[in-house]
Amino acid sequence: MKQAEIVVIGGGPAGLCAAMSAAKSGAGVLIIDRNKSLGGQLVKQTHMFFGSEKQYASTRGIDIPEILLKELAKYKDKVEIKTNSTAVGFYEDGVITVLEKEDKYYKVEPKAVVVATGAYEKFLSFPNNDLPGIYGAGAVQTLMNVHGVKPGNRVLMVGAGNIGLIVSYQLMQAGVKVAAILDAAPKIGGYLVHASKIRRMGVPILTSHTVKEAIGKDFLEKAVVCKVDEKFNPIPGTEITFDVDVMCISVGLTPLNELLAMRGCRMKYVPQLSGLVPVRDENYETTVENIFVAGDASGVEEASAAMVEGYLAGLCAAAKIGYKPDDFYERRKDYMNQLNNLRSGPAARHILAGLDQIRR
Amino acid sequence: MFEKTGIPSKEMVMEKFPSQDRINKGPVAIVECYREIPCNPCETACRFNAIRVGEDINNIPQINFDKCTGCAICLSKCPGLAIMIADGSKSEDTVEIKIPYEFLPLPGEGQVVKGLDREGKHITDVKVLKVTNPKSFDRTPVITIEVDRKFLYEIRNIRVEV
Ligand SMILES: Cc1cc2nc3c(=O)[nH]c(=O)nc-3n(C[C@H](O)[C@H](O)[C@H](O)COP(=O)(O)OP(=O)(O)OC[C@H]3O[C@@H](n4cnc5c(N)ncnc54)[C@H](O)[C@@H]3O)c2cc1C
Ligand code: SF4
Ligand code: SF4
Numbered sequence: 001m002k003q004a005e006i007v008v009i010g011g012g013p014a015g016l017c018a019a020m021s022a023a024k025s026g027a028g029v030l031i032i033d034r035n036k037s038l039g040g041q042l043v044k045q046t047h048m049f050f051g052s053e054k055q056y057a058s059t060r061g062i063d064i065p066e067i068l069l070k071e072l073a074k075y076k077d078k079v080e081i082k083t084n085s086t087a088v089g090f091y092e093d094g095v096i097t098v099l100e101k102e103d104k105y106y107k108v109e110p111k112a113v114v115v116a117t118g119a120y121e122k123f124l125s126f127p128n129n130d131l132p133g134i135y136g137a138g139a140v141q142t143l144m145n146v147h148g149v150k151p152g153n154r155v156l157m158v159g160a161g162n163i164g165l166i167v168s169y170q171l172m173q174a175g176v177k178v179a180a181i182l183d184a185a186p187k188i189g190g191y192l193v194h195a196s197k198i199r200r201m202g203v204p205i206l207t208s209h210t211v212k213e214a215i216g217k218d219f220l221e222k223a224v225v226c227k228v229d230e231k232f233n234p235i236p237g238t239e240i241t242f243d244v245d246v247m248c249i250s251v252g253l254t255p256l257n258e259l260l261a262m263r264g265c266r267m268k269y270v271p272q273l274s275g276l277v278p279v280r281d282e283n284y285e286t287t288v289e290n291i292f293v294a295g296d297a298s299g300v301e302e303a304s305a306a307m308v309e310g311y312l313a314g315l316c317a318a319a320k321i322g323y324k325p326d327d328f329y330e331r332r333k334d335y336m337n338q339l340n341n342l343r344s345g346p347a348a349r350h351i352l353a354g355l356d357q358i359r360r
Numbered sequence: 361m362f363e364k365t366g367i368p369s370k371e372m373v374m375e376k377f378p379s380q381d382r383i384n385k386g387p388v389a390i391v392e393c394y395r396e397i398p399c400n401p402c403e404t405a406c407r408f409n410a411i412r413v414g415e416d417i418n419n420i421p422q423i424n425f426d427k428c429t430g431c432a433i434c435l436s437k438c439p440g441l442a443i444m445i446a447d448g449s450k451s452e453d454t455v456e457i458k459i460p461y462e463f464l465p466l467p468g469e470g471q472v473v474k475g476l477d478r479e480g481k482h483i484t485d486v487k488v489l490k491v492t493n494p495k496s497f498d499r500t501p502v503i504t505i506e507v508d509r510k511f512l513y514e515i516r517n518i519r520v521e522v
Contacts, residue, residue, distance in 0.1 A: 048439035048500070050399040052417050058401035058437045060498065173463055187363040192395050193440025195366030200517040202480025207364045304398070345396045345418025 004030040004080075006317055007096060007110040009087045009259065012040020013303045014295025014310035015116035016068040021314030021331075022114075023075035025323040029314075030108065031079065032098055034086035039065030040118055041296075042303060044138075044145040046173075047166055050191070051304035054338060061303065062145070068307075087117075090263045112290040112317040115260055116310060119253035119274070119296035124158065127213040133220030137167045137250035144174050152246035156223045157181040159250035160205055162190035167250060168198050179242045182209040184228055191347070212239060214247060223247050257297040264288055272354030273299030281360040282336070283316035284309055292317045299358070301351055308338045367478050368394060373513060378425040380448070383455065383512075387430020387447035391423050393440060405437040432458050436497035446512065454506050456489065457515055461503045466491055467520045475507060476517040484511050486518065 006022050008015045011033035019029045037043065045061025056064050072079060082100065089097035096108045121136040123129070133152060135143075137159070143149045155176055157168045160183035168178045181198065186208050188195045195205060208228055215222040227238035254275040261267050265286040266279045277299045278286045285292050294313040295306035312335040319328055343351050362368050378388050391402065391411065400413040402421050410427035411434060413419050435443045435458060445458035467473050467488040475486035486505040493501035507515050 048401075048437075048498075050397060050439050052398075052400050053404050057399060058405070058439055175464075188366060191397050191440065192362065192366060193393060193397070193438075193442045196368065196392070196478065197441045199366035200476060200478050200480050202476070202519075205364075205366050341417055342398045344416055345398055347395075347397050347418070 001095070002106060002108045004028065004108050004110045005321060006030070006112045006114065006314075007032065007108055008114045008116060008314070009096070010040065010116035010118055010295070010297070011035075011038035011081070011083070012116060012118050012295060012306065013042055013064065013068070014118075014297070014306040015040070015114065016065070016072060017307045017310030018114040018116055018292075018294050018314035018317070019079055020068070020072050020075065021311040022318040022323070023072070023078040025315060025318035025325045027078070027318040027321065027323045029079045030082065030110070032082045032085040032087055034084070036083055037065075038069065038081065038083065044141040045166075045303075046145050046170055049303065051302070051342065055304035055307055055342075057304070064303070087259055090259045092264055111321045112292065114292045114294055114310070114313045114317055115257060115297055116293070116295045116306075117256045117259065117297045119300050120256045121249070122252045122254055124211065124249050124251050126211045128216065129214060131214050131216045131220045132218070133216065133245050134214060134247045134249065137163050137248050140246070140248050141167055141170065144170060150174055150176055151248075152244075153177060154179055154244045155246040155248055156225070156242050156244045157248050157250060158211055159183055159252070160185075160188045160190060160195065160207065161250065161252065162194060164248075164250035165190040165194040165198055167248060168203065169194070171248075172198075172201055172203075176246075178203045179244050180204045180206055182206045182211070182225055184208065184210045184232055186230070210234065211247070220245055220247055253296065253300045255297050255300060257293065260286060260291065260293060260297075263291060265291060268358055270299065270354045270357050272350040273358065275300075277358060279358055279360050283332075284313040285316060285320070287360060290317065290320055299351070299354055301348075302342070305339060305342050308335050308342070311335050312339070362394065368392065370513070373478070377513065382425050383446050383448040386449045387432075387445050387456070387458070388425050388428050389423060389430060389432075389434060389443055389445050391421050391443050393421050393442045396420055397440075399439065401437045401439065402434045402443065405434045407431075407433065432502055435460055435502055436500040441500070444516065448509070448512075453509060455509055455512050456504055457507050458502050458504050459517065460500050461518065462500055463520070465520060465522060466493070466501055467503065467518065471520075473505075474519040474521065475505065475511065475515050476519055477514045478516045480517065482519070483514055484508055486515070488518075
């Protein structure tokens with residue numbers, strides 16, 4: 001059995017910042033991530049980020065992992081990194097089972113854990129939604145921005161949240177035509193600066209529209225969409241058919257946190273945080289002592305908030321096991337202020353409403 | 361409508377523009393950021409303190425046209441690509457417009473390309489005067505185009521046909 005002071009599960013922005021923060025306090029940290037390289041969602045975000053300087057605003061997402069890893073390298077005698085390693089089990093005995101590559105299992109017994117496993121994509125049900133050519137937005141982004149493969153020639157984007165808008169823009173940058181962006185909601189969900197920059201490329205955004213069916217024999221050939229009323233019921237006679245070979249589904253994310261449920265942390269369904277999330281206190285400690293959560297796994301938000309949550313959870317996890325630095329209260333206050341600042345606007349009203357239901 | 365289509369109304373656009381007099385004096389930034397979002401790189405980027413977001417980063421940026429030198433630094437830093445520069449000091453018939461353009465191929469200097477409005481509709485042909493793409497712009501090239509004055513309030517994008 002491997003021993004570790006703090007294990008961080010997931011090496012996205014939240015996990016990297018949690019590890020950095022805990023190591024800065026003096027704790028030994030083991031980061032495990034199932035991917036080949038660290039960075040989580042960031043490795044496919046070729047666009048500039050929002051937020052403020054402290055969260056690397058205006059820097060392209062793809063460049064942020066390098067900045068974080070450089071910072072993390074300052075504590076290299078405290079930090080061990082295991083990629084290609086998936087946490088597959090986490091039970092009452094507090095032991096984490098890790099699967100390395102595809103064949104090697106081992107166990108780790110940590111004093112504290114930060115779960116920063118991110119989120120996974122929701123899908124949509126409609127006839128023939130299993131035709132080749134129908135992808136989740138994350139898959140399209142991975143193909144295009146990680147592997148340099150065009151997903152097709154003409155895309156219908158389903159979902160006008162930030163992800164749908166940004167992936168549409170990136171598709172156009174890759175030379176793929178975007179026929180239209182639809183959303184069942186009556187208003188565009190993403191930031192309007194993103195919507196405007198796509199609209200002025202000539203791409204129509206159809207709000208109050210949904211997918212009726214996909215058509216194709218061996219792969220997607222056409223998509224039929226229709227208008228919906230205020231109750232999201234399709235309105236007959238409003239069908240439009242698009243000749244597309246790709247449909248990209250971007251209808252939101254769900255927190256990925258089964259490990260916490262497995263470990264016995266109290267979970268609660270909070271729609272504003274996009275699904276089942278762990279109950280936690282203001283330090284991001286769950287209902288099980290020394291088990292912390294950070295980032296999208298604690299509720300789907302943004303990389304900016306994920307990083308700050310990571311710093312906070314890492315700091316508090318280290319303090320709980322005896323590494324409480326002199327500037328603990330200052331650092332904690334700074335992170336809490338940054339989170340409040342990020343969440344103070346109308347774009348985050350739902351997050352605040354969600355957080356109200358989840359505090360321990 | 362803006363919330364449904366992403367196209368700002370004429371009135372919204374006009375509200376963000378400085379006076380004709382100011383535009384005729386020299387380059388000035390037009391910041392088309394209409395809704396509150398947690399973002400402030402425009403403020404951080406401006407060395408002349410011409411843009412203010414303030415303590416609460418959700419505030420809508422406010423620009424002081426008298427302090428703005430039209431240097432275009434903010435233009436490449438804005439993740440929303442919401443900023444453009446207008447300069448009416450060069451000619452009575454045309455204005456020079458700077459816009460961010462993150463697509464390949466980039467136009468060549470002297471090339472005539474399609475000028476598009478905020479819906480992406482072709483409204484006029486425009487001449488590319490300059491393409492600026494230094495490392496500090498971090499892969500957001502800035503294109504300077506020469507546009508007939510009557511399209512000052514409509515022009516917002518270009519299309520380079522291959
Ligand atoms: C298209 C798109 C655009 C975005 N644009 C922005 C933006 O402009 N600004 C912004 O702030 N945010 C943006 N975001 C959101 C941002 O990417 C996420 O909020 C952020 O990445 C969440 O960070 P995280 O660390 O919580 O999770 P992730 O980045 O998802 O990282 C989770 C990590 O955990 C690993 N993992 C999961 N399960 C396990 C396991 N069992 N064992 C081991 N490892 C595991 C995964 O491999 C992954 O590396 C965007 C997201 C998308 C999809
Ligand atoms: S153009 Fe230059 S001076 Fe004007 S607001 Fe932008 S950065 Fe400031
Ligand atoms: S940087 Fe751009 S998107 Fe961000 S607040 Fe300033 S103008 Fe708006």
